[in-house]
Amino acid sequence: MKIVPHASTDTLTLALDGELDASSSVSLDTELTKPDVLDYRKVMIDCQRLNYISSAGLGVFISHLQRFQDAGVKLVFFNMQDKVHNVFEILGLDSLMTIVPTQQEATAV
Amino acid sequence: MIALLRKLIPLALPVAVLSWLGLLLCMLLRASPPAAARWGFPPDWAILTTQALFAAGVFLHERARPDRLRGTEFVPLLRQLLVWPGALAAVCVVLHLTEHLLAAYVPDRGPVLLNTFYVINLGLFVYFLARTCYTWRSLVFFRSQPRIRQEWRWFEVLLGVALMFRLVSGDTISWFILPVLLLLAGLGVYLSAHQQWIAYLNRRQKWEIVFLQLAILGVMAVFGAYFYSLQDDPQLAGPLAQHAFLVLTSFFAGFYAVMGFLVTLFNLPTAGVFEQKREEILSMQRLSQLIQKGQSEKEVYSLLFDSAVQTVEADAAWLDLDTDGGAPGFSYQVDASTREGICRLLADYNIGHIEYLNNDLPNSAGFRALELPYGSLIVMPLRSTKHHYGTLYLLKETRQGFDRENLSLLQIFTNQTVLSIENLRLLQESLQSERVKEELKIASLVQESLIPKTLPADSWFEIRWHSLPAREVGGDFYDFLQLSASRIAIIIGDVSGKGTTAAFHVAQMKGIFHSLMLLDKPEKGQPLQPSKFMAMANQALSHCLERSSFITASFYIVDYKERGFAFARAGHCHTLYYNAITEETFYFQTEGLGLGILRDGAAYEKRIKNMYYDYNPGDVMVMYTDGIVEARNAQDEEYGEDRLRKLLERSHYLEAEDIKQSIIRDVEEFSRGLPPFDDQTLLIIKFKNAQPLA
Numbered sequence: 001m002k003i004v005p006h007a008s009t010d011t012l013t014l015a016l017d018g019e020l021d022a023s024s025s026v027s028l029d030t031e032l033t034k035p036d037v038l039d040y041r042k043v044m045i046d047c048q049r050l051n052y053i054s055s056a057g058l059g060v061f062i063s064h065l066q067r068f069q070d071a072g073v074k075l076v077f078f079n080m081q082d083k084v085h086n087v088f089e090i091l092g093l094d095s096l097m098t099i100v101p102t103q104q105e106a107t108a109v
Numbered sequence: 110m111i112a113l114l115r116k117l118i119p120l121a122l123p124v125a126v127l128s129w130l131g132l133l134l135c136m137l138l139r140a141s142p143p144a145a146a147r148w149g150f151p152p153d154w155a156i157l158t159t160q161a162l163f164a165a166g167v168f169l170h171e172r173a174r175p176d177r178l179r180g181t182e183f184v185p186l187l188r189q190l191l192v193w194p195g196a197l198a199a200v201c202v203v204l205h206l207t208e209h210l211l212a213a214y215v216p217d218r219g220p221v222l223l224n225t226f227y228v229i230n231l232g233l234f235v236y237f238l239a240r241t242c243y244t245w246r247s248l249v250f251f252r253s254q255p256r257i258r259q260e261w262r263w264f265e266v267l268l269g270v271a272l273m274f275r276l277v278s279g280d281t282i283s284w285f286i287l288p289v290l291l292l293l294a295g296l297g298v299y300l301s302a303h304q305q306w307i308a309y310l311n312r313r314q315k316w317e318i319v320f321l322q323l324a325i326l327g328v329m330a331v332f333g334a335y336f337y338s339l340q341d342d343p344q345l346a347g348p349l350a351q352h353a354f355l356v357l358t359s360f361f362a363g364f365y366a367v368m369g370f371l372v373t374l375f376n377l378p379t380a381g382v383f384e385q386k387r388e389e390i391l392s393m394q395r396l397s398q399l400i401q402k403g404q405s406e407k408e409v410y411s412l413l414f415d416s417a418v419q420t421v422e423a424d425a426a427w428l429d430l431d432t433d434g435g436a437p438g439f440s441y442q443v444d445a446s447t448r449e450g451i452c453r454l455l456a457d458y459n460i461g462h463i464e465y466l467n468n469d470l471p472n473s474a475g476f477r478a479l480e481l482p483y484g485s486l487i488v489m490p491l492r493s494t495k496h497h498y499g500t501l502y503l504l505k506e507t508r509q510g511f512d513r514e515n516l517s518l519l520q521i522f523t524n525q526t527v528l529s530i531e532n533l534r535l536l537q538e539s540l541q542s543e544r545v546k547e548e549l550k551i552a553s554l555v556q557e558s559l560i561p562k563t564l565p566a567d568s569w570f571e572i573r574w575h576s577l578p579a580r581e582v583g584g585d586f587y588d589f590l591q592l593s594a595s596r597i598a599i600i601i602g603d604v605s606g607k608g609t610t611a612a613f614h615v616a617q618m619k620g621i622f623h624s625l626m627l628l629d630k631p632e633k634g635q636p637l638q639p640s641k642f643m644a645m646a647n648q649a650l651s652h653c654l655e656r657s658s659f660i661t662a663s664f665y666i667v668d669y670k671e672r673g674f675a676f677a678r679a680g681h682c683h684t685l686y687y688n689a690i691t692e693e694t695f696y697f698q699t700e701g702l703g704l705g706i707l708r709d710g711a712a713y714e715k716r717i718k719n720m721y722y723d724y725n726p727g728d729v730m731v732m733y734t735d736g737i738v739e740a741r742n743a744q745d746e747e748y749g750e751d752r753l754r755k756l757l758e759r760s761h762y763l764e765a766e767d768i769k770q771s772i773i774r775d776v777e778e779f780s781r782g783l784p785p786f787d788d789q790t791l792l793i794i795k796f797k798n799a800q801p802l803a
Contacts, residue, residue: 022606029657055605059657062706066656083747091661091680092702092716 003031011107012037015046020057029060038071044106048079053087065097074098078106118173125166132159133228140224161272164235164354171239172265178247181309186244187321191328194240197233198328201335204230227339234332238355241325241362248369249303257303264300264361267293272354290353297361301368311387312380315373322370329363385420389518392416396525406530413491413526414439414501420522421515423503425483430499438499450479451502455488462490462497466516468509485510489519493527549581549609556582556612559619565591568797569669571765575773575791577736583788584611585734588619590626595669598626601792602662602681603734610658617653618660621646629666639664639677643704644714647679651708659705663732667794673723679704682735685754687761689727694758696750697722726798729761729768736789737772740780748779765795 001024002017014031018024037043061075068075077099080088088094100106135151138144145151178186204226211222246261271293274286310318339345376383396412410428418426418441427440427448440448454475455461465488470476476486485505491498501523505511556578565572576585584604591597600622604614625645629637642664650660661680668674678684680703683696702716724730731753740748753772760771772791780786 055603055659056657059605059659062659063657065706066708090682091659091706092700093680093706095700095716096702096706 001027003028005031007040010041011044012040012042013044013046015049017049019052019054020050020060021052021054022056025054025056025060028057029063032060032064038068038073040073042074042076042109043068044103045075045077046079046103047077047081047084050081050084053084058087058091058093061097062093074109076100076106076109078103118169121166121169121173123166125163125170128159128162128166129228129232132156132163132231133225135159136224136228137221140220160231161354163232164272165269167235167239168242168268171243174243176247176250177244178251181306183248183306183310184314184317184321186247187318187325190240190244191321191324194233194237195324195328197237198331201230201233202331205335223342224345227345230332230335234336235355237328237332238358238362241329241366242358245300245362245365248306248365249300251306253303253305257300260296261300264293264296267296268354268357271357274353286353290357293357294360297357297364301361301365304369304372307369307372307376308383310373310376310380311384312377315377315380318373319370319377322366322373325366326363326370329359329366333359389420392420393521393525396522396529404533406533409526409529409533410499411439413522414441417489417501417503417519417522420518421487421503421511422505424506425504426502428499428501431497443504447479447481447504448502450481451476451486454479460488462492462500464489464516464520466511468511471508482506484508487511487516487519489516489523491523491527491530493531496531498527498530552609552612553578553581556615559616560587561589565589565597567669570667570797571795573765573769573793575769575789577785577789579736579785579788580608582609582612583607584615585736585788585790586615586618587732587790587792588622590623592626592629592666593631596631597667598622598629599665599667599732599792599794600662601732601734601790602660602679603736603788603790604660605658607788614654614658614660617650618646618662621649637666638719639666639675640714640717640719643677643679643701643717644710647704647707647713648710650705651710654705659703661703665732667724671723672725673721675719675721677701677717677719679717680706682733682738683750685731685733685750685757686722687729687757688725689729689761690725694754694761696754724796726796727761728796729757729765730794730796731757731768731772732792732794734788734790736785736787737776737791739787740776740789741783741786742780743783748776752779765793768795769793 001019001021004015004017006013006015014028016028020028031037032043065075075097077088077097078101080099080101085094085099088097088099098109100109135156138148138151139156177189208222208226249257249261267289271290307315307318393416396416410430414426414428417423423441425441425443425447427443428438429452430438452461455465458475465486467473467476467486468484470481470484470486481504483504484507487501487503489501489503491501501519503511503519560576572589574587576583576587578585584607585602586604587599587601589597589599602618604611604618625637625642628645629635643662646662654660659680661682663676663678663681663684665674665676676684676697678697678699678701680701683698685694685696687694697720699720700716700718702713707713707716733753738748738750738753742748752775756772756775757768760768763771769791772793776789
């Protein structure tokens with residue numbers, strides 16, 4: 001699992017590459033826990049190369065969801081593969097989180 | 110030949126005694142002319158033959174005695190030799206003096222006395238020689254090769270031949286005998302070179318041996334002097350004893366003693382070194398013995414420290430340990446400021462944790478400044494490939510105090526220590542993991558007991574289940590509760606994560622299920638709605654689930670009277686259904702958020718939907734956890750919902766048990782050879798056409 005951060009003035013983009021399982025979700029959690037993450041207006045997660053997400057991976061996003069909302073930071077997922085989207089959907093997260101097809105739409109949110 | 114000798118052995122002693130008595134008789138006859146005139150004058154050959162028989166008898170008897178050497182008890186062996194046969198020399202001296210004394214009083218009896226004592230002394234001397242020769246044999250044979258035994262046997266044979274010479278050749282030594290005698294002497298010298306036993310003596314024993322050898326040589330000298338003085342005595346009645354034989358055996362006995370004496374003497378200065386090496390070997394043995402005994406780490410370190418200080422004779426030393434608990438380590442005659450100074454200096458040079466030998470501290474730049482009272486230093490780290498356990502420092506006051514051998518010995522010590530420490534730790538770890546395994550087994554048993562064993566059975570439906578945790582304890586759960594004769598509640602779910610933490614939440618979820626079912630009161634017109642159940646469960650869990658955990662569940666209440674069921678899905682896998690009327694196989698596509706994700710009760714309730722469905726006899730409901738549809742094959746593909754649906758299309762007509770078996774088989778075939786990646790749980794309900802209850 002590789003996490004490539006890319007920061008612009010008010011947006012932090014994290015590109016996820018590989019499988020987000022129990023062990024790699026720890027590094028994602030570390031990335032999202034950094035205090036300066038809350039200084040951005042928006043955090044975008046690029047899921048183009050995300051092949052698999054485990055319940056531990058979902059747990060990381062779930063645990064940060066409330067924190068982001070309280071700080072007024074938007075969390076947006078884009079470029080999600082069907083397989084991964086299906087996991088979000090079954091759990092009901094698609095109605096709770098912002099998931100958009102493309103980067104343009106994510107930027108527009 | 111050997112067999113013949115063996116048979117002669119019991120006869121050796123009687124023959125020796127008899128021939129000695131015979132010799133005494135002959136000599137006495139020859140010494141007193143009146144008696145000789147009466148009984149006859151014994152010829153020379155009779156005397157020589159009795160002498161030869163006596164010598165052969167004594168030597169054979171000594172030869173057959175069991176080896177007197179016990180283990181490596183060399184000093185007692187030589188002491189015995191000196192005390193008993195050596196005492197004979199004193200007897201010899203006393204006899205000689207007595208004879209001189211008596212001869213003054215009874216001059217006419219002089220020859221008789223002289224000859225009597227001569228015969229007695231000859232007997233003593235021959236016994237002393239035999240005893241000495243065979244004591245030396247024990248020493249020559251000590252840890253020797255079979256070849257030496259062979260050579261010794263030849264030596265004995267040649268001695269036997271020499272014994273006969275006197276019988277045939279008379280007084281003169283003919284020219285053809287001389288080479289044989291020289292050969293025998295050479296063999297004696299050669300055998301005398303076998304002095305390995307001296308290496309096994311310690312310093313004190315070597316001193317003792319030096320004095321013992323000197324004493325034995327002294328005893329021989331006394332005998333030698335006696336016989337030499339007697340050689341030309343006109344009063345001696347018979348011909349002298351077997352020259353060649355006695356000279357050769359005396360020569361061998363004497364030469365071996367001289368050699369032994371010299372070797373021991375020259376070994377004395379190096380005895381200290383030998384002893385030190387011995388001490389090193391012993392310390393090493395002690396150290397390796399402790400490994401097997403598996404004692405505490407502290408003991409192992411302490412043993413290393415003591416052994417190292419002792420063997421290299423350090424004047425000061427200390428051992429720093431890198432253990433987590435900050436164990437104090439060990440020190441010996443060293444003060445804190447010296448320790449600190451040296452450690453800081455080594456750290457400055459960045460050589461704090463490598464092997465280091467400095468034999469000239471006063472002339473090394475950094476150490477000179479410390480003004481230490483020491484001249485040499487060894488630093489020896491204790492480490493394995495992965496771990497650094499500590500560092501050993503040894504100091505000596507003299508310069509050039511340590512050598513390469515010290516260093517390699519210390520390396521062996523530290524390697525042994527590291528090995529034994531690692532063994533101890535491995536042992537502890539395996540004990541620990543054994544205990545954890547044991548506890549997991551208990552947890553697994555507890556969880557097993559939480560799984561309902563008695564399935565609700567009725568004529569209007571059939572239910573079958575299957576559960577396979579990926580580890581000892583799992584995060585999947587399911588439960589049933591018969592609410593009334595016609596109503597039954599079913600729950601299936603999955604806690605995020607695996608293993609022990611997940612298992613705790615499973616137990617919690619079962620408690621919540623059974624508590625909330627108490628709120629179901631259909632007789633008062635208040636049946637529990639599945640969505641309400643989920644909302645309350647979410648509420649309860651929000652107080653006891655960590656932020657990153659969540660639970661997915663599907664909850665069903667089947668009502669036989671109504672011929673239908675109500676259910677809600679909280680983020681759990683879609684329920685697979687076969688409708689026997691339309692002959693369709695499909696997934697219920699309902700919305701519902703997993704439990705524990707939204708902790709705001711009101712917000713959560715909006716995201717959970719109730720669903721009602723009327724069933725027909727022959728309908729099949731398949732409930733499962735993601736371990737089934739996410740099972741993977743070697744190509745890393747997932748089993749998937751489609752495959753499961755198509756399987757039910759083919760197998761819906763079977764009994765519940767057979768449908769269950771066909772699914773398990775198909776999943777196993779799909780992920781052939783791969784262990785289950787996640788917990789797998791499967792519930793099958795098949796509705797039956799049954800008469801309503803009265």
